[in-house]
Amino acid sequence: MPFAEKKRRTQDVNVKPLRKSRIFAPFRSIGYVSNQIPFDIEVRGTHFLVTTCVGNSFQTYDCERLNLLFVGKQLEREISCLKSYKDFMLAGSGSKIFAYKRGKIVWEIELESSADEILHLDAFGEWIIAISSTRHVHIWKHVSKYEVPELHTIFQPTANADITALIHPSTYLNKVVLGFSDGSLQLWNMRTAKCIHKFDGLRGDAITSLSQAPVLDVLAIGAANGRILLYNLRKAVTLMEFRQSGRVLSSSFRTDGVPILATSNHQGDISFYDLSKRRVQNVVYGAHHGPIPKLQFLNGQPLLVTTGPDNSLKEWIFDSMDGVPRVLRFRNGHYEPPSYIQFYGQNVHFLLSAATDNTLRAISLFQDNQTVELSQGSVTSKAKKLNARPDELKLPEIVSMSSSNTREKYWDNILTAHKNDNAARTWSWKNKTLGQHVLPTTDGTPVRAVCVSCCGNFGMVGSSKGLVNVYNMQSGILRKSFGREQQSTKPITSIMLDNVNRVLVTSSLDGNLRFWDFNKGSLIDTVDMGSSITNAIYHHTSDLIAIICDDFGVRIVDVQTRKIVRELWGHSNRLTDLDFSNDGRWLVTSSLDGTIRTWDLPTGHLIDAITTGSVCTGLAFGPTGDYLATSHVDQIGISLWTNLSMFKHVSTKSLRLDDVTEVSLPSISGERGTSVVQAALNVEEEEVEEDDILHTTADQLDGQLQTLSKLPRTQWQTLVNMELIKARNAPKEAPKAPEKAPFFLPSLKEQAEGLVSKANETNNDDQQRPKLASSVQTxxxxxxxxxxxxxxxxxxxxxxxxxxxxxxxxxxxxxxxxxxxxxxxxxxxxxxxxxxxxxxxxxxxxxxxxxxxxxxxxxxxxxxxxxxxxxxxxxxxxxxxxxxxxxxxxxxxxxxxxxxxxxx
Missing domain, CATH: 1.25.40 (Serine Threonine Protein Phosphatase 5, Tetratricopeptide repeat)
Structure with a gap:
C-alpha cells in the first residue's frame, strides 16, 4: 500500500508572539529531520554539508557523520525552497528570499508583490533566479557578498504553462534551462532576459526534474509519466530513454567514474540505470516511507544522499559487487505524530516515544546523534524475501508502555502492549533492540496495559477481560495471576505497583480501582470511581494515584487510606494524558478541548491553563523537574517546555476555569524560546498580581519562644574554637627569607619600607617628610x-x-x-x-x-x-x-x- 501523501504542519505557518504562562515557557521542538522540500548540498573544500528543510526553519548536517551543525533562524512562513550560494544558504519563504550564514540571517530580498510566492530557486555566478507562483522569473544581481542584491529584471515566458523545473547547464554562461508542465524546454539568457532556443522533445508530458550529467551539454530530463531522457542540448537530440514506475521526482548522476543514473518516485523507490549497458541495474523498493523529492550523489564519491517527508535523511554507499547500495548512516524521526511519550530513567536525557508509524524511539534531549529507533530485528531483509514493505512486518502500534532502568545492564527492561495483540513484548535498552521474551495473556485476549516493577524483576500484563499476569522479566516465566476470582469482563486500563512490591493497583473500564496484595495475590480493597477509568498513574514518592475518568474529571486517591482525596474538574472534553510533577505537588493534564492545565494538589486549585491551538495527545514531566514534554495531534516532533518554578517564584493563585492563556508551540530552532540557562539567569522582575499575598518571615514568632540565629553552625563553632584552629594551622617551619634580587633591583621589602634611594633625591627630602608624631591617628x-x-x-x-x-x-x-x-x-x-x-x-x-x-x-x-x-x-x-x-x-x-x- 503506497504511502498516503498529505500536508502536515511541522510548525505553525503564522508564528504568533509568545505569551507568558505562569509555569511553563516554550523551549524548543525536537525530533525533526526533513520534510517534502528538496535538500541542498554545499561543498566546503573536501567536506559536504547537507541542508534539509523542517518547516519554518532548516537544519545543516555534516555528511561525514551526519552531525547537526546549524539550525536556521525561525521564519514567519514555511520554507518553500533551498539553494546554497557562495558562503550563503538561500531560503525562499513566501515572497522573500533570506540569506543565511552559519544559521543567521545576513540579508533578505523580496518580490514586488507580497501575495506572490517563491516556488523554485537557483543561483550561480552573480545571478539569483527565483520562479514565482505567477509564472514570473525574477533575477537579482549580486556583485559583493557584503551588499544586498539588486533586482536586475523580471520576465514571464511566453509558454502558457507552469514552470516546473529550473537548472543552469554547466559552461553555459548566464544561461538557464526552464522546464514546463506541458513538456517543453526553453533556454534563456539571464543578462538579456531573452529566450535563445525552444526544445520540443517532450511535448505533452510534464517535466518534473532536470539534472546535469558529467558530460557537457547533456541533461537528464524526468517526466510525470515516468520517462527519463538523456538529452543533448547542443544537438537537440535524445541520447537514451528509460522508464520507471511512477512520477520522476529527482535524478542524479554518479561522478566517481561509474556511469550510473539514479531516479526516485512517489512510492519511495530508487531506480539505478547502467548507462554503459543502457538498462536498469537494480531498484531499491521502499527506500523511504513515501515520496523522495530529491536524491543526489556526492561529487567524486560512491555516496548517495536522499531525504523525504518521512522525516529521514539517509546516506547510501555502493560497496558491493552487484552494485546494490546499502544504508551507510542516517538520521530519522517519527513520520507520524507521537501518541505516547515517557521519560526514561531518573534524568531527562532520553524520551521514549511511540507513534502510529509502528516504531519505538529513544530521543535524546541533548545530543541529536544519540537519537535512535529501537530495532525490531531484520525487518528489511524479511520484507525483501516476502516482497513486502518493512512497515507491514513491524509490530502494531504501541498502546501502553512501561520501563525501569534498575536492571538495564542485565536483561530486558522495557515492556510494551500493542494494538489488538494478545502478547506484550520486551525490549532491551542496553542493545536498543526488541527483547527475547513474548509475554502473552492467559485468557487469549489483547493486552491493554503493562507495568514493570521498580526493581526491574517483574513485568505485569493486563488483558481485555480484567486479568493481570505477572511474569519474570529475566526468564519470561509466568509467576502469578490476579483477577481470576473476580470474573470481570472489562478491560484493564492501567497497572501500578509500589516501590517495595507490596501493593498492586489495577484500574478497569468498570470504574473500579482495585488494591491487591502482591505477595499473597488476594484482593485488599475496591474503590468505585462512579465512572469508567481510562488511565491512571502512580506517584511513588507521595503514594498518590491520579485517575482519568470518562466524565471528564480527575480523581486523586491516597494509596495508604484508599480514599479519594481530591477531585479536579475543569476540562470540557475527554482527557488524553496526565502526569505528576517530580515532587508530587502539581498535576498536569491535557484534553481534547485543546488545553493543558496544571493543578496544585494540596489546595486542589487550577494554577495554570494554556492552549496551543493543537490538541496535546501525550505529556511527560521530567524526573528532575526541568522540562515538560508534550506531543500534539498534528506535530511529528516533541515540544519541550521549561519549568520556570525551578529558578524563580511562580504564582499559585487559583485561576478561573475559563482563564486560559494562548501560547505558541516551541520552535525547532528555539527562537524566542526560554532555555534552562536563560530561565536561571533571568533577572527581570516579574509583575506582582494585586491579589497575590506577599509573605514575610517574622524576626520572632512570639516573645516566649527562644529563637536561634540563621547563621550556619560552623560559623559560631569556629569562633569558639579559634585558638585551637590557629594552633592546628600554625606553620611547622619558620618562613624562609626570599632570595635577594640583583644588586641593581630593590626588593619588595625595601620598596615597602621606603628604603630605596632615588637618583633625583635632594637634600630637602628630610624637610618634606612628616614627623612621626603627626602621622599617628586614631x-x-x-x-x-x-x-x-x-x-x-x-x-x-x-x-x-x-x-x-x-x-x-x-x-x-x-x-x-x-x-x-x-x-x-x-x-x-x-x-x-x-x-x-x-x-x-x-x-x-x-x-x-x-x-x-x-x-x-x-x-x-x-x-x-x-x-x-x-x-x-x-x-x-x-x-x-x-x-x-x-x-x-x-x-x-x-x-x-x-x-x-x-x-x-
Missing part, C-alpha cells in the same frame, strides 16, 4: 561606631555579618583599660539580646570569646573600684542567663514528661 572601626552608637540591634546584626576571624579580632581589641567603657557596652548589648530571647547560641559564643580573651583583666585585683561597673554588668548578665536556663530546663522537662507518659 582609627575608629565600624564595630566601635555601632558599639558606642547605642543601637543594640544594629550592632548585633553587623556582628553577624563578620567572619569568625574578624569577630575574634574585634572582641579582643576592646579597650582593656579604665574606665572599661567598651567592656560595659559589649556586656550590656549581649544581655539585652539574651533578654529578648533571640540569637541564643550566638550570644553564648560571643560571651565565651569575650570572657576567655579578657579574663586576665576581669579577674585581676588591681583597682577594684574602677571595675565595679564592669562587675555589675557581668552580674546582670549572669542573672538573665540563669533565668533563661531555668525556664528552658522547665520546658524541656515538661515535654519529656509528657512524652514519657504517652509512651507508657
Amino acid at each position: 582609627v575608629t572601626t565600624r564595630f566601635s561606631e555601632l558599639l558606642h552608637g547605642g543601637d543594640g540591634d544594629a550592632f548585633f546584626e553587623y556582628l553577624k555579618t563578620l567572619p569568625p576571624a574578624k569577630t575574634d579580632l574585634e572582641i579582643r581589641s576592646l579597650e582593656a583599660y579604665p574606665p572599661y567603657e567598651e567592656f560595659i557596652l559589649f556586656i550590656k548589648s549581649m544581655t539585652s539580646r539574651l533578654a529578648s530571647r533571640r540569637d541564643f547560641e550566638l550570644v553564648q559564643a560571643y560571651m565565651a570569646v569575650f570572657i576567655k580573651a579578657h579574663e586576665d583583666v576581669l579577674l585581676s585585683s588591681d583597682s577594684p573600684e574602677e571595675k565595679e561597673n564592669v562587675l555589675n554588668a557581668l552580674k546582670a548578665w549572669d542573672d538573665v542567663q540563669k533565668e533563661e536556663n531555668r525556664r528552658l530546663l522547665d520546658l524541656v522537662h515538661y515535654c519529656s514528661g509528657v512524652l514519657s507518659f504517652m509512651r507508657t
Whole structure:
C-alpha cells in the first residue's frame, strides 16, 4: 500500500508572539529531520554539508557523520525552497528570499508583490533566479557578498504553462534551462532576459526534474509519466530513454567514474540505470516511507544522499559487487505524530516515544546523534524475501508502555502492549533492540496495559477481560495471576505497583480501582470511581494515584487510606494524558478541548491553563523537574517546555476555569524560546498580581519562644574554637627569607619600607617628610561606631555579618583599660539580646570569646573600684542567663514528661 501523501504542519505557518504562562515557557521542538522540500548540498573544500528543510526553519548536517551543525533562524512562513550560494544558504519563504550564514540571517530580498510566492530557486555566478507562483522569473544581481542584491529584471515566458523545473547547464554562461508542465524546454539568457532556443522533445508530458550529467551539454530530463531522457542540448537530440514506475521526482548522476543514473518516485523507490549497458541495474523498493523529492550523489564519491517527508535523511554507499547500495548512516524521526511519550530513567536525557508509524524511539534531549529507533530485528531483509514493505512486518502500534532502568545492564527492561495483540513484548535498552521474551495473556485476549516493577524483576500484563499476569522479566516465566476470582469482563486500563512490591493497583473500564496484595495475590480493597477509568498513574514518592475518568474529571486517591482525596474538574472534553510533577505537588493534564492545565494538589486549585491551538495527545514531566514534554495531534516532533518554578517564584493563585492563556508551540530552532540557562539567569522582575499575598518571615514568632540565629553552625563553632584552629594551622617551619634580587633591583621589602634611594633625591627630602608624631591617628572601626552608637540591634546584626576571624579580632581589641567603657557596652548589648530571647547560641559564643580573651583583666585585683561597673554588668548578665536556663530546663522537662507518659 503506497504511502498516503498529505500536508502536515511541522510548525505553525503564522508564528504568533509568545505569551507568558505562569509555569511553563516554550523551549524548543525536537525530533525533526526533513520534510517534502528538496535538500541542498554545499561543498566546503573536501567536506559536504547537507541542508534539509523542517518547516519554518532548516537544519545543516555534516555528511561525514551526519552531525547537526546549524539550525536556521525561525521564519514567519514555511520554507518553500533551498539553494546554497557562495558562503550563503538561500531560503525562499513566501515572497522573500533570506540569506543565511552559519544559521543567521545576513540579508533578505523580496518580490514586488507580497501575495506572490517563491516556488523554485537557483543561483550561480552573480545571478539569483527565483520562479514565482505567477509564472514570473525574477533575477537579482549580486556583485559583493557584503551588499544586498539588486533586482536586475523580471520576465514571464511566453509558454502558457507552469514552470516546473529550473537548472543552469554547466559552461553555459548566464544561461538557464526552464522546464514546463506541458513538456517543453526553453533556454534563456539571464543578462538579456531573452529566450535563445525552444526544445520540443517532450511535448505533452510534464517535466518534473532536470539534472546535469558529467558530460557537457547533456541533461537528464524526468517526466510525470515516468520517462527519463538523456538529452543533448547542443544537438537537440535524445541520447537514451528509460522508464520507471511512477512520477520522476529527482535524478542524479554518479561522478566517481561509474556511469550510473539514479531516479526516485512517489512510492519511495530508487531506480539505478547502467548507462554503459543502457538498462536498469537494480531498484531499491521502499527506500523511504513515501515520496523522495530529491536524491543526489556526492561529487567524486560512491555516496548517495536522499531525504523525504518521512522525516529521514539517509546516506547510501555502493560497496558491493552487484552494485546494490546499502544504508551507510542516517538520521530519522517519527513520520507520524507521537501518541505516547515517557521519560526514561531518573534524568531527562532520553524520551521514549511511540507513534502510529509502528516504531519505538529513544530521543535524546541533548545530543541529536544519540537519537535512535529501537530495532525490531531484520525487518528489511524479511520484507525483501516476502516482497513486502518493512512497515507491514513491524509490530502494531504501541498502546501502553512501561520501563525501569534498575536492571538495564542485565536483561530486558522495557515492556510494551500493542494494538489488538494478545502478547506484550520486551525490549532491551542496553542493545536498543526488541527483547527475547513474548509475554502473552492467559485468557487469549489483547493486552491493554503493562507495568514493570521498580526493581526491574517483574513485568505485569493486563488483558481485555480484567486479568493481570505477572511474569519474570529475566526468564519470561509466568509467576502469578490476579483477577481470576473476580470474573470481570472489562478491560484493564492501567497497572501500578509500589516501590517495595507490596501493593498492586489495577484500574478497569468498570470504574473500579482495585488494591491487591502482591505477595499473597488476594484482593485488599475496591474503590468505585462512579465512572469508567481510562488511565491512571502512580506517584511513588507521595503514594498518590491520579485517575482519568470518562466524565471528564480527575480523581486523586491516597494509596495508604484508599480514599479519594481530591477531585479536579475543569476540562470540557475527554482527557488524553496526565502526569505528576517530580515532587508530587502539581498535576498536569491535557484534553481534547485543546488545553493543558496544571493543578496544585494540596489546595486542589487550577494554577495554570494554556492552549496551543493543537490538541496535546501525550505529556511527560521530567524526573528532575526541568522540562515538560508534550506531543500534539498534528506535530511529528516533541515540544519541550521549561519549568520556570525551578529558578524563580511562580504564582499559585487559583485561576478561573475559563482563564486560559494562548501560547505558541516551541520552535525547532528555539527562537524566542526560554532555555534552562536563560530561565536561571533571568533577572527581570516579574509583575506582582494585586491579589497575590506577599509573605514575610517574622524576626520572632512570639516573645516566649527562644529563637536561634540563621547563621550556619560552623560559623559560631569556629569562633569558639579559634585558638585551637590557629594552633592546628600554625606553620611547622619558620618562613624562609626570599632570595635577594640583583644588586641593581630593590626588593619588595625595601620598596615597602621606603628604603630605596632615588637618583633625583635632594637634600630637602628630610624637610618634606612628616614627623612621626603627626602621622599617628586614631582609627575608629565600624564595630566601635555601632558599639558606642547605642543601637543594640544594629550592632548585633553587623556582628553577624563578620567572619569568625574578624569577630575574634574585634572582641579582643576592646579597650582593656579604665574606665572599661567598651567592656560595659559589649556586656550590656549581649544581655539585652539574651533578654529578648533571640540569637541564643550566638550570644553564648560571643560571651565565651569575650570572657576567655579578657579574663586576665576581669579577674585581676588591681583597682577594684574602677571595675565595679564592669562587675555589675557581668552580674546582670549572669542573672538573665540563669533565668533563661531555668525556664528552658522547665520546658524541656515538661515535654519529656509528657512524652514519657504517652509512651507508657
